[in-house]
Amino acid sequence: MKELTVDLGARSYPIYIGEGVLGQIGELFAKHAIGKGSPLLIVTDSHVAEHHLGAVEARLKEAGYATVSYTAAWGEKSKSLAVLEDIVGAALQAGLDRKSTVIALGGGVVGDLAGFVAASYMRGIRFVQIPTTILAHDSSVGGKVAVNHPLAKNIIGAFHQPEMVLYDTATLKTLPDREVRAGLSEMIKHGLIWDAGFTAWLEQNAQKLISLDQEALQYGLYEGCKVKAAVVSKDEKENDLRAILNLGHTIGHALEAVAGYGELLHGEAISIGMVGAAKLAMRLGYSGQIYTATKRILQTFGLPVRLPAHLETEAIMSAMMHDKKFMEGRMTFIIPTEIGKVEINKNVSAAWVREVVEELKQEA
Amino acid sequence: MKELTVDLGARSYPIYIGEGVLGQIGELFAKHAIGKGSPLLIVTDSHVAEHHLGAVEARLKEAGYATVSYTAAWGEKSKSLAVLEDIVGAALQAGLDRKSTVIALGGGVVGDLAGFVAASYMRGIRFVQIPTTILAHDSSVGGKVAVNHPLAKNIIGAFHQPEMVLYDTATLKTLPDREVRAGLSEMIKHGLIWDAGFTAWLEQNAQKLISLDQEALQYGLYEGCKVKAAVVSKDEKENDLRAILNLGHTIGHALEAVAGYGELLHGEAISIGMVGAAKLAMRLGYSGQIYTATKRILQTFGLPVRLPAHLETEAIMSAMMHDKKFMEGRMTFIIPTEIGKVEINKNVSAAWVREVVEELKQEA
Numbered sequence: 178m179k180e181l182t183v184d185l186g187a188r189s190y191p192i193y194i195g196e197g198v199l200g201q202i203g204e205l206f207a208k209h210a211i212g213k214g215s216p217l218l219i220v221t222d223s224h225v226a227e228h229h230l231g232a233v234e235a236r237l238k239e240a241g242y243a244t245v246s247y248t249a250a251w252g253e254k255s256k257s258l259a260v261l262e263d264i265v266g267a268a269l270q271a272g273l274d275r276k277s278t279v280i281a282l283g284g285g286v287v288g289d290l291a292g293f294v295a296a297s298y299m300r301g302i303r304f305v306q307i308p309t310t311i312l313a314h315d316s317s318v319g320g321k322v323a324v325n326h327p328l329a330k331n332i333i334g335a336f337h338q339p340e341m342v343l344y345d346t347a348t349l350k351t352l353p354d355r356e357v358r359a360g361l362s363e364m365i366k367h368g369l370i371w372d373a374g375f376t377a378w379l380e381q382n383a384q385k386l387i388s389l390d391q392e393a394l395q396y397g398l399y400e401g402c403k404v405k406a407a408v409v410s411k412d413e414k415e416n417d418l419r420a421i422l423n424l425g426h427t428i429g430h431a432l433e434a435v436a437g438y439g440e441l442l443h444g445e446a447i448s449i450g451m452v453g454a455a456k457l458a459m460r461l462g463y464s465g466q467i468y469t470a471t472k473r474i475l476q477t478f479g480l481p482v483r484l485p486a487h488l489e490t491e492a493i494m495s496a497m498m499h500d501k502k503f504m505e506g507r508m509t510f511i512i513p514t515e516i517g518k519v520e521i522n523k524n525v526s527a528a529w530v531r532e533v534v535e536e537l538k539q540e541a
Numbered sequence: 542m543k544e545l546t547v548d549l550g551a552r553s554y555p556i557y558i559g560e561g562v563l564g565q566i567g568e569l570f571a572k573h574a575i576g577k578g579s580p581l582l583i584v585t586d587s588h589v590a591e592h593h594l595g596a597v598e599a600r601l602k603e604a605g606y607a608t609v610s611y612t613a614a615w616g617e618k619s620k621s622l623a624v625l626e627d628i629v630g631a632a633l634q635a636g637l638d639r640k641s642t643v644i645a646l647g648g649g650v651v652g653d654l655a656g657f658v659a660a661s662y663m664r665g666i667r668f669v670q671i672p673t674t675i676l677a678h679d680s681s682v683g684g685k686v687a688v689n690h691p692l693a694k695n696i697i698g699a700f701h702q703p704e705m706v707l708y709d710t711a712t713l714k715t716l717p718d719r720e721v722r723a724g725l726s727e728m729i730k731h732g733l734i735w736d737a738g739f740t741a742w743l744e745q746n747a748q749k750l751i752s753l754d755q756e757a758l759q760y761g762l763y764e765g766c767k768v769k770a771a772v773v774s775k776d777e778k779e780n781d782l783r784a785i786l787n788l789g790h791t792i793g794h795a796l797e798a799v800a801g802y803g804e805l806l807h808g809e810a811i812s813i814g815m816v817g818a819a820k821l822a823m824r825l826g827y828s829g830q831i832y833t834a835t836k837r838i839l840q841t842f843g844l845p846v847r848l849p850a851h852l853e854t855e856a857i858m859s860a861m862m863h864d865k866k867f868m869e870g871r872m873t874f875i876i877p878t879e880i881g882k883v884e885i886n887k888n889v890s891a892a893w894v895r896e897v898v899e900e901l902k903q904e905a
Contacts, residue, residue: 258622262690269692300698328633334664
C-alpha cells in the first residue's frame with residue numbers, strides 16, 4: 178500500500194493507494210477516529226453499487242459501523258440540487274448528525290455530489306473519498322465539491338477536504354475500456370502541467386495502463402495524486418496556482434455543456450481541450466513541439482483530439498463565457514510553455530480562441 | 542453611527558449601526574475594497590423591495606457600481622434549494638464572477654438565503670448583510686447561512702462570514718408591530734444568555750423599543766449584536782459555546798415546523814421556547830425566579846408564552862428529534878442557570894421535555 182499526504186495544515190489528510198485497501202477500511206476508519214456512535218452515509222451510483230456497495234457495507238458492518246446508503250442514478254445528471262435534496266432527506270431519516278461521516282463511493286460525479294452533501298449538511302460534516310475510477314484520482318483530491326446548475330457545471334459548491342482518500346485499484350478492474358482511457362487523460366494532464374519525466378513515463382507505459390496492469394496503475398495514480406496534492410497544498414482555494422489544474426478544461430467544460438454531458442466523457446473533452454491549449458500556446462509564441470508532443474501522447478492513449486464538427490462554435494464560445502475561470506470579461510487560459518510546465522495567461526484573445534475551436538474540428 | 546467589530550482573525554468584520562447608514566453605502570463599500578469591475582447581486586424579498594430596493598440600487602449606481610437584483614417571494618418558503626437554483630441562474634445570466642459580491646437586503650430569511658448563495662456560488666464569493674428587521678440583528682451576525690429542507694429547517698448551509706453588516710435603523714420604521722415585537726424576542730434572548738444588566742435595561746425600555754425610538758433601538762441593537770459577536774468570536778463553528786445562542790430554539794424550531802412556518806413568527810416561537818427552557822431549569826434544580834422573570838419580560842414585550850393547544854405534542858417531539866442540536870441520541874438543551882447565564886445541558890430527559898411541552902399549553 179502506497180501512502181501520500183495532502184499537506185493542508187490542520188486539514189491535511191492521507192491518500193492510501195493499493196490493490197485491496199478496502200479490506201482494511203475498518204482499521205483505517207478507526208485510525209482516523211471515525212466514531213461508531215453516529216450512522217455513516219454511503220453515497221454511490223447505480224453502476225458502482227452493483228460491483229462494490231455490498232462489499233463496503235459488509236466490511237463496515239463487520240467493523241461495527243451502522244451505515245445507510247443512497248444510490249444515485251449513474252451519470253452527470255445526478256449532480257443536481259434536486260438529488261442533493263433527496264440525499265439530505267435520506268440522511269435526516271437515517272438520523273445522521275454532526276458526528277456522522279459521508280462516504281463517497283464512486284467516480285467524480287459521486288465524489289462531487291457526496292462531498293457537497295458533506296460540506297452543506299448541518300453546515301458541514303466529515304467525508305471520505307473512495308474513488309472507483311481512474312478519473313477520480315483527480316477529483317477525489319483537493320476538496321473541490323459541487324453540483325451543476327442547468328446553465329453551468331460545478332457552479333454551486335464548496336471547498337471541503339475529505340478525512341482521507343481510499344484508493345483500491347482492484348475496483349478499477351470493472352471499468353469499461355473507454356472510461357479507463359478517459360480517466361488516464363487527467364493523469365496525462367498532471368504530467369503535462371508539472372512533470373516532464375512523469376509525462377515520458379506515461380507515454381512509455383500507455384499499454385500497461387490501458388490494460389490495467391496493477392503495478393503501473395498504482396505508480397501512475399500515486400504520481401498523479403502527488404502532482405494534484407502539491408498544487409493544492411500551495412493554493413487550497415484557487416487564488417492563483419491551482420488554476421493550472423484546469424489545463425484543457427476551459428474548452429473541455431464548454432464541449433461537455435454543448436454536447437449535453439454524455440456524448441463526450443470528461444476525460445475526452447479535456448483531451449481535445451489540451452490540444453486546443455497547445456494550439457493557443459503556438460499563437461502566443463511557444464514551440465510547436467508542445468502541440469506535437471501533446472497530441473502524440475493523447476493519441477497513444479486512444480484519446481480524441483478532434484472536436485466533433487456538429488458542435489457549433491458560437492455555442493461553445495458562449496458556454497465558455499459562463500465558465501467561472503473568466504474574471505471581469507478577460508479570457509483566462511492555462512497555456513503549456515513546455516512539456517511539464519504551464520502558465521496562467523489572463524489575456525488570451527477571444528478571436529484566437531474562436532479560431533482554435535474551428536481548427537480543432539479539422540484535427541486528424 | 543455606532544461601529545462594532547466581530548473579531549474572527551482574518552475573517553473579522555464591522556457592523557455599522559445608525560439611522561441613515563445606507564446613505565453612506567458607497568463610501569463604506571469603497572472602504573472595504575468592494576470592486577466596481579464585477580456586478581453586485583442584491584437579493585431581497587417582495588416586502589422589502591417595495592420600501593428599500595430602489596434607494597439602495599440608486600445609491601450604488603451613484604457610487605459607480607453595476608447591480609442586478611433578485612426579489613424572492615416574502616417568507617420562509619423562499620429559503621429553499623429551488624429558489625437558490627433560481628438565484629444562481631440570475632447570477633450567471635448577469636455575469637457574476639468570483640470578484641462579485643452578494644448583498645442580502647432584508648430580514649433573516651433573505652440573509653440566510655443570500656448568504657448561502659454567496660457561500661456556494663463558484664464555491665464562495667463575498668457578501669454584505671443589510672438587515673431590515675430587528676430579528677436580523679441576530680441572524681446577520683455570525684456567518685451561519687442556510688436553506689431549509691422539507692424535513693428540517695436550516696439543514697443545508699455553511700459558515701460564511703459577511704464582509705460587513707450595514708444596519709440602517711431608519712429601515713425598521715416600515716416594520717409591522719407584530720414583527721417588531723418578535724424581533725425584540727432575539728434581543729431579549731441575548732440579554733438572558735449573557736448580560737443581566739442589559740436584560741434589566743430591556744425590561745425598563747420595552748415601550749421605547751416597541752415604538753421604535755431610534756436612540757433606544759440603536760443601543761439595543763448594538764448591545765444585542767455585541768453579545769452575538771462575543772459568542773461567535775469565541776466559537777465560530779459551533780463546537781461548544783456558540784450553542785448557547787440557541788436558548789429557546791430547540792422547542793421554538795419544532796413549533797415553527799409543526800405549525801407550518803407561518804402561524805408563529807420565529808421570535809414568537811422562541812419566546813415560548815425560552816419559557817420552556819426556564820421550566821426545564823426548574824426541574825434541573827435551578828431557581829423558579831428564572832422562570833418568573835423570563836415570563837415577565839417576554840409578556841412586557843407582548844410576546845406569547847403559551848404554546849398553541851392545537852399543536853400535537855408528539856409532532857413537536859418528533860420535530861425535535863430531527864433538530865441538529867441532538868447528538869448521538871441524547872437531548873441537548875440550553876438551560877438558564879440565572880438571568881444572564883446559561884449552561885449547555887446534554888442530558889435532558891425526553892420525558893421532562895414532553896411534560897414541559899404539555900405544561901406550556903396551559904401557560905397564562
